[in-house]
Amino acid sequence: xxxxxITNPFNARHWIGHMExxxxxxxxxxxxxxxxxxxxxxxxxxxxxxxxxxxxxxxxMYCEKCFEKLKEWVDIGKKGVVHxxxxxxxxxxxxxxxxxxxxxxxxxxxTCGGIIHKIDETDTVYIGMEVEAVLKPxxxxxxxxxxxxxxxxxx
Amino acid sequence: MTEVAIVGVGCVGFRQITPExxxxxxxxxxxxxxxxxAGGINPRKDVDVFVTCAEDYLEGFSIFDEFVPDQLGxxxxxxxxxxxxxMLGLATAYMLIKTGQxxxxxxxxxxxxxxxLTYMDIVAFGLDPIFNRPLGGHPYYVAGMExxxxxxxxxxxxxxxxSVVVKNKKNAILNPYAAYGAGVTIxxxxxxxxxxxxxxxxxxxxxxxxxxxxxxxxxxxxEKLTDKPVWVKGVGxxxxxxxxxxxxxxxxxxxxxxxxxxxKTAKISNPLKEIDFAEIHDLFAYKELQHMxxxxxxxxxxxxKLTEQGLTALDGEFPVNPSGGLxxxxxxxxxxxxxxxxxxxxxxxxxxxxRQIQDAEVGLAHTWRGxxxxxxxxxxxxxxx
Numbered sequence: 343x344x345x346x347x348i349t350n351p352f353n354a355r356h357w358i359g360h361m362e363x364x365x366x367x368x369x370x371x372x373x374x375x376x377x378x379x380x381x382x383x384x385x386x387x388x389x390x391x392x393x394x395x396x397x398x399x400x401x402x403m404y405c406e407k408c409f410e411k412l413k414e415w416v417d418i419g420k421k422g423v424v425h426x427x428x429x430x431x432x433x434x435x436x437x438x439x440x441x442x443x444x445x446x447x448x449x450x451x452x453t454c455g456g457i458i459h460k461i462d463e464t465d466t467v468y469i470g471m472e473v474e475a476v477l478k479p480x481x482x483x484x485x486x487x488x489x490x491x492x493x494x495x496x497x
Numbered sequence: 498m499t500e501v502a503i504v505g506v507g508c509v510g511f512r513q514i515t516p517e518x519x520x521x522x523x524x525x526x527x528x529x530x531x532x533x534x535a536g537g538i539n540p541r542k543d544v545d546v547f548v549t550c551a552e553d554y555l556e557g558f559s560i561f562d563e564f565v566p567d568q569l570g571x572x573x574x575x576x577x578x579x580x581x582x583x584m585l586g587l588a589t590a591y592m593l594i595k596t597g598q599x600x601x602x603x604x605x606x607x608x609x610x611x612x613x614l615t616y617m618d619i620v621a622f623g624l625d626p627i628f629n630r631p632l633g634g635h636p637y638y639v640a641g642m643e644x645x646x647x648x649x650x651x652x653x654x655x656x657x658x659x660s661v662v663v664k665n666k667k668n669a670i671l672n673p674y675a676a677y678g679a680g681v682t683i684x685x686x687x688x689x690x691x692x693x694x695x696x697x698x699x700x701x702x703x704x705x706x707x708x709x710x711x712x713x714x715x716x717x718x719x720e721k722l723t724d725k726p727v728w729v730k731g732v733g734x735x736x737x738x739x740x741x742x743x744x745x746x747x748x749x750x751x752x753x754x755x756x757x758x759x760x761k762t763a764k765i766s767n768p769l770k771e772i773d774f775a776e777i778h779d780l781f782a783y784k785e786l787q788h789m790x791x792x793x794x795x796x797x798x799x800x801x802k803l804t805e806q807g808l809t810a811l812d813g814e815f816p817v818n819p820s821g822g823l824x825x826x827x828x829x830x831x832x833x834x835x836x837x838x839x840x841x842x843x844x845x846x847x848x849x850x851x852r853q854i855q856d857a858e859v860g861l862a863h864t865w866r867g868x869x870x871x872x873x874x875x876x877x878x879x880x881x882x
Contacts, residue, residue, distance in 0.1 A: 350514075350516070350722055351514050351516040351608065351611050351612070353516065354516035354517065358614075359557055361554075361557060361559075365626070365676065367626040367627055369627060373627055388617070388675075398743075399742065400628055400742060405823050406738075414696055425646065425746065426642045426643070426645050426646035426649070427642060427645060428640075428641025428642045428644075428693045428694050428695075428725075429636055429641070429691075429693070429694040430637075430638045430641065430692070430693050431690070431691060431692055431693070431694075432635055432690075432692050433634065433635055434617045434621060434633070434635045434636070435617070435633060436617075436635075443634055443638075445632070445634065445642060446637045446642070447642060447741070447742065447746065454743060455740065455742035455743045456742050457628075457742065458628065458629055458632065458741055459632065460632065469645070469646065469649050479774050486631050487627065487628055487629075487631050487632065488631050488632070
């Protein structure tokens with residue numbers, strides 16, 4: 343047995359591979375409407391199951407409880423409550439972030455689900471905090487979840 | 498219907514890196530050990546079905562299942578791949594043998610985590626592409642959010658979460674299959690970097706390389722191959738939802754339902770009394786506590802306190818993660834369920850060396866597929882038929 347052992351995988355013979363995989367993710371009927379409403383009307387919408395009396399956020403095409411197709415759309419407003427949050431101090435490569443990012447799940451009154459997003463314009467954040475969505479200017483919206491720039495403490 | 502037993506186990510690893518072995522050689526070495534352990538069976542003729550568990554993105558192959566037969570002795574034999582944790586492979590093998598059509602089934606899962614240069618990007622690719630992924634960032638923010646809500650709802654303390662790390666890393670010192678054994682203090686854990694408030698750096702398991710192969714057999718065959726069969730008394734599995742927006746952020750519902758399924762088959766009504774120890778998925782320290790509650794080993798919100806009091810220590814009344822868990826062994830990706838099973842088998846055979854739990858008769862293995870999944874598998878095993 344050799345006394346010198348390889349401790350860095352790059353020092354062993356190897357081949358570096360790269361897997362390129364690009365996709366187009368179809369928004370679907372419910373997603374299309376959700377993002378169109380944010381982009382064009384600045385509204386956050388949910389889809390309501392009349393049978394189960396559940397409003398899904400983000401909206402979807404069918405009810406996961408009774409499997410019925412959802413047809414009713416409801417404006418859920420822009421104010422919600424922080425259900426849980428975290429403060430990330432490192433980026434995906436493990437590097438320290440210059441400014442920590444607050445991620446939160448925001449729940450909306452009377453709805454099932456919520457929106458995962460960032461919180462900004464605040465020094466404090468806590469579970470139960472009331473927040474409101476800050477939308478990007480309408481000419482910068484691209485029908486993406488990032489059309490909501492972030493959430494901030496509600497006035 | 499026949500009973501099902503684990504009759505052979507083989508493990509290579511777990512280590513931070515394995516630069517001297519390719520993934521095929523890693524699998525080959527674990528397989529050779531497992532076949533030898535199962536009374537020296539010949540995989541070329543004595544095995545009916547081979548089940549491997551792997552996820553393409555973690556392997557760097559599309560259609561990875563095509564690349565697995567030869568190193569297991571399964572070329573031109575009957576093999577398929579389950580795209581998931583090794584314990585889903587156990588569940589599959591269990592069902593195959595229960596049908597009465599197959600007597601001997603091999604299950605394999607491995608991790609060559611050190612080969613993956615962009616692991617976190619793969620984890621992030623598991624997030625919903627429309628509602629979550631565009632936010633960017635390190636995907637473990639999901640764990641920080643879950644830990645925060647879990648602590649909020651259960652009044653579990655930072656010290657209690659940190660005590661899981663202290664216990665598991667200490668157990669791992671006694672485990673030759675563990676890569677991250679260490680003597681750490683609660684203060685050291687709490688003083689480590691807060692990566693995703695309230696989650697600390699030392700509360701996050703680090704990836705490790707390794708492979709576990711197991712041979713399962715029907716009752717008749719098992720008793721011919723070994724005098725130490727470990728019987729699979731019950732298996733259960735469940736997925737809650739892929740939607741972070743609607744999942745339960747406090748309770749591990751998927752684990753509760755998987756446990757109920759396994760307990761029903763195993764006829765367990767009081768798990769804490771009828772089971773002697775457990776191997777529980779601890780990718781993050783708080784997950785061991787949350788999963789303990791979901792497994793009905795204690796009341797909701799009690800796991801932290803009980804851990805602090807020493808219930809789950811190696812010399813406690815109900816040891817949890819005597820192997821050192823993933824915090825101590827290293828996170829073997831899709832092999833993490835097999836790491837759990839391996840320890841349960843070794844303990845039930847009385848082969849766990851310095852970490853042996855005296856008179857262990859019934860053990861529980863539990864796994865979870867990590868962030869951002871809500872999939873869990875539970876198995877109850879016993880050295881008594």
